[in-house]
Amino acid sequence: MLSYLIRRILYVLPVAFGVSVICFMLVQIAPGDPLTAIMPVDATAEEQAAMRAAYGLDKPLPVQYAIWIGNIVQGDMGKSIATGRPVAGEVLVAVNNSLLLAFSASVIAFPIGLFLGFLAGYFRDTLCDKAVTAIAIAGVSVPNYWLGIVLVIIFSVTLGWLPSMGAGPGGSQDWHWDWLHMRHLILPAVTLAVVPIGIVARTVRALVGDIFSMDFVQALYAKGMTRFDVLRHVMRNAAATALSVMGLQLGYLLGGSILIETVFNWPGSGFLLSNAIFQRDLPLLQGTILVLALFFVFANLIVDVLQAAIDPRIKRT
């Protein structure tokens, strides 16, 4: 197990390096200019050149990358061009807010998805299975930003039960686990949970169905086990794959919520990212993408390790 763990951690290093290169280069491809955000549109060419030099944007790309990665290794992600604030602080606050949203959505999505998936897999080809499949397909297919707007219209605008935007009455830095703040979380978390509910339910349904058709299940029945005991074995067999899907979904929830965070004005990493894209705020963009990508890499690492712990077959490979 230890050698597997070390090997798996070492794999992360080249991936992280690759991710950093891609993060840096990707944002350079898009046309546009980060200085637009910090200078009046009619600033003179001379003033623009001076500002470009001040931010080191006049240097060749490999030099810019070397400086950037050198600073990152030392824990300095630079300063946002648009706001002048340190990128690390901005990303930390935003990722923290996104984590809050992602975990809340996971708490809603994973148990429901697992439950529905097992239900459909166990009662395969019944009305129950068809109903769950319909829910799962709807969950995956409905554009979640549209769903978000519809939920806002119903629960905020028409009924006035829940707030439509923001992370609490005093902003995210004033977050408390009380009803006044948590009510801000409900609509975005529910909207964000819809896709993973569908994906987890579909995956688990297929898994459980397949496992039930395996020979060992017949053998268990032949040994005289109850249906409940057999289900326990099936669940254990399905757990590793289900965990891997949920790990990927957690990564998706953290990084893939740009639209949801925009609809609900949630001050998370997706919101930060979309603003950074429009402003061509390169340091902020690179920093945010890097942190999210590394989060994804580490989420996968944790899932792999957990899988190995659950499923002895993995350790041997």
Place this chain on the structure above:
Amino acid sequence: MRWVDHDGETMRLFGLGRTSFIAATAILIGGMAAAQGTLRVGMTAADIPLTTGQTDQGGEGMRFMGYTVYDSLIEWDLTSADKPSVLVPGLATEWSVDPADTTKWTFKIREGVTFHDGSPLTAEVVVWNLDKLLVETSEQYDPRQAAQGKSRIPAVASYTAIDDYTLEIVTKTPDATLPYQLAWILMSSKANFEALGKDWEKVAMAPSGTGPWKLTSFVPRERAVMVPNESYWDAGRIPKLDEMVLIPLPEPNARSAALLSGQVDWIEAPAPDTIPALTGNGFAISSNAYPHNWTWHLSRAEGSPWNDIRIRKAANLAIDRDSMGALLGGLMVPAKGFLPPSSQWFGTPTFEVKYDPEAAKALLAEAGFSLENPVKVKALISPSGSGQMLPLPMNEFVQQSLAEVGIEVEFVVVEWNQMINLWRAGATDPASEGAHSINFTYFIQDPFTGLIRHLSCDLIAPNGTNWGHYCDPDMEALLAKIRSSFDPAEQDAVMRETHEKYVNDALFLMVTHDVAPRALSPKVKGFVQAQNWYQNFSSITMD
């Protein structure tokens, strides 16, 4: 030339007798007694504008973080909705230019003004603020504020504090537009900067200006809270509210939903298609003409079809602007010129900008084109962008209108940030892909931003913002005369003459003007929307 402060008028008012004095006192006390309520504003910006003095985020930044927390020497009059906004004394009570040397200006600094931290405003502090933007070796030089402010005062060569309340500014060349330039420059507190360890990042969290509002708390990207400055120097502009909260809400649907669900009381720029829902639910839409335009800036580079005045005039006659109004929920002023018809500088152009497709076709026929043989033009447009209104449907409307008279438009669509770069690069830059026009909305509030910068020969891109490479000796003479007319009335007359030339020569495709719509909760009372990019929030109360 001399400007006189409000105070002079106030004294004369008191001179009218005791009745006026009692009435004025009663109004003041009544206003103070009504002081209550919090106004929560949903801005279109994605972040709280820079708080240290010179703001970012364009017009919205100046509106909410500039003229609220800070003052400039000379300010815009924001008290009237009915007439064009003009310059009035701010932190300078009067100013004059030396008739013998018109580069030399003297400003009398308002006495008794204090910053929010209690320190006094003096001429020396004004000098310190100008150094903050212009002198890179000064300890208070702030690249972020300089990036915003330096290009606004290109005329300034040097400045000196003659005494505590007298400031002298010398310009590089005689330039009568200096008062307009200074209306951009906001004064931060030197004492506050020093008390916070001479660190602008710390000042950003606890800024100090002389303005009617004090910033009390600030969470980047989420909210800023302001309270009234009870000792503001202009008693008439002491805010009546208890608190004003600014919330960045860049997504238009999120802004409307926040207003409809009662999380904010005021939103900037509601999307036109949400306006029926807003008014149907009792929300008020406030709008007014202001110095903004939505045009196609035409290329006058060699080979551009727009070099032919007949084609330019034909295009201006081809657009049914009233029908376009339906697209925008009626929230527009159809263009009659480059400046809005209500502008003090509109003048009396002889070419009437209107919808007359037959006249347009006749002009095109004269130029050798017809529906069967259309003139072909390439147009740079962007699907979104600050102040661009609804660029895609509006541009498609223009494209269709022009096609109906014999002008075939091919669009080059680029994202807004890149559009700004292409605008700076100019019509002949290869990145502009040979486009013959660029759809760019303009802030046209003062002589420089309104008229000079678009067509001045020495500002041809990339050196300046004359995107279309236009250069004409008659226009050049007019622009020079604007800068050398030190009598405001005479300067206004030259401005009108210049604008008449803009229109008579059909130098732009003049389409429409925005009306700065904002949606307000029925609880919001007392707002007067000035014909300006900035607004006064002091008169507002909440029911």
